[in-house]
Amino acid sequence: MPTCQLPVKYLLFDLDRTLWDFDGNADCTFRSMFVEFELEKLCHVDYNVFHERYKAINDTLWEAYRNGILTKELLSLKRFSLTLASFGCDADSPAIVALSNKLSDYYVLKGPLQTGLMPGARELLEWLDKQRDRYCMAVITNGFSEAQLPKMKTAGIDRYFDYFLLSEDLGYMKPDRRFFEEALKKMHAQPSECFVVGDDYKVDIVGAMNAGIKQVWYNLSGSPLPQGLAVPTYEIRELQELITILDK
Numbered sequence: 088m089p090t091c092q093l094p095v096k097y098l099l100f101d102l103d104r105t106l107w108d109f110d111g112n113a114d115c116t117f118r119s120m121f122v123e124f125e126l127e128k129l130c131h132v133d134y135n136v137f138h139e140r141y142k143a144i145n146d147t148l149w150e151a152y153r154n155g156i157l158t159k160e161l162l163s164l165k166r167f168s169l170t171l172a173s174f175g176c177d178a179d180s181p182a183i184v185a186l187s188n189k190l191s192d193y194y195v196l197k198g199p200l201q202t203g204l205m206p207g208a209r210e211l212l213e214w215l216d217k218q219r220d221r222y223c224m225a226v227i228t229n230g231f232s233e234a235q236l237p238k239m240k241t242a243g244i245d246r247y248f249d250y251f252l253l254s255e256d257l258g259y260m261k262p263d264r265r266f267f268e269e270a271l272k273k274m275h276a277q278p279s280e281c282f283v284v285g286d287d288y289k290v291d292i293v294g295a296m297n298a299g300i301k302q303v304w305y306n307l308s309g310s311p312l313p314q315g316l317a318v319p320t321y322e323i324r325e326l327q328e329l330i331t332i333l334d335k
């Protein structure tokens with residue numbers, strides 16, 4: 088009698104803040120950058136004020152990048168030049184443009200050297216790795232290609248994945264439904280066989296929902312879902328909870 092093969096499940100993981108501890112790692116990189124480039128002297132603020140301002144500006148610019156309004160090059164530069172400008176620097180002066188370019192390069196090069204993962208991420212990946220015949224593993228990310236792959240390699244998690252599906256290669260960004268359609272095409276998978284696991288409701292969950300894929304919202308902080316928004320297929324507070332979902 089042939090053994091009955093269980094159907095393969097395709098797991099599509101977001102990277103930043105789902106597996107890779109983006110906030111903790113960015114904090115380490117920013118602290119060293121702040122000291123190395125003497126930003127306290129230039130901006131007359133402490134590290135926390137500087138980083139919080141950067142985050143707000145970066146979030147707004149990322150939204151524009153996702154919507155195709157801003158290029159990657161401008162996003163990389165402006166997130167630093169506008170932060171410096173908000174502390175009184177002249178964003179258009181050659182010195183500030185040059186410094187912004189240096190900060191941008193530093194961040195993209197040094198950021199991926201950090202290795203912090205989200206709680207339980209490695210344990211979950213190890214558990215999945217023991218059943219490689221049951222799970223096809225993919226990373227789905229909007230992040231810059233020159234940062235995302237080194238990040239995974241340095242943190243030692245690239246080996247758990249069969250596919251690295253980057254928006255820059257697929258030609259669309261999450262939450263665009265076409266990102267998910269292209270991703271599934273690459274894996275020769277059907278939506279019914281897939282799960283998208285991600286922390287960002289607007290980007291990961293809405294995108295997967297629109298593509299007809301089951302969604303697992305990794306809601307670490309337990310933020311309530313704003314009224315009127317569709318409930319995801321699953322919601323977890325800890326990554327390990329995914330095991331129970333997959334065992335069903």
Ligand SMILES: [Mg+2]
Pocket residue numbers: 101102103104105285286287
């Ligand atoms: Mg994320």
